[in-house]
Amino acid sequence: MSIARICSRAACHKPAVSTLTYVYADSTCVLGPLATYAEPHCYDLCADHADRLTAPNGWEVIRLAPDPAAAGPSSDDLEALANAVREAARPLPRQEPGAGTPGAPVEVARRRHLRMLQDPGANSSEG
Ligand SMILES: [Zn+2]
Numbered sequence: 001m002s003i004a005r006i007c008s009r010a011a012c013h014k015p016a017v018s019t020l021t022y023v024y025a026d027s028t029c030v031l032g033p034l035a036t037y038a039e040p041h042c043y044d045l046c047a048d049h050a051d052r053l054t055a056p057n058g059w060e061v062i063r064l065a066p067d068p069a070a071a072g073p074s075s076d077d078l079e080a081l082a083n084a085v086r087e088a089a090r091p092l093p094r095q096e097p098g099a100g101t102p103g104a105p106v107e108v109a110r111r112r113h114l115r116m117l118q119d120p121g122a123n124s125s126e127g
Helices: 047-051 075-089 104-118
Strands: 018-023 028-033 042-045 060-063
Touching: 018 047, 042 047
Parallel strands: 028 060
Antiparallel strands: 018 028, 018 042
């Protein structure tokens, strides 16, 4: 049995639903699901205080959905996630040393790769 957590704001006795974490290195407040255990820079917030949360000057607030089933991710989040995954899956060199036609070497490499898959012959020499 887990003990109900209370909002950390003064004079507020509502049950906490979110945990606010201050990431000082990035000047970011992360408002996410209730943390499993209390950490030094974490503050439990009730739904009201979590909703009214405003970031300090120069800080950014990142709100995470408390429950994936309760609040589905927005299309923006999915798009951002997809972009991040694409970038991670494509380690294309952004700076080519002295390349006259950017992009051309990559296409050649791809075609070679496809040929090798289609033709698993006895060609041992690479051209
Ligand atoms: Zn509260």
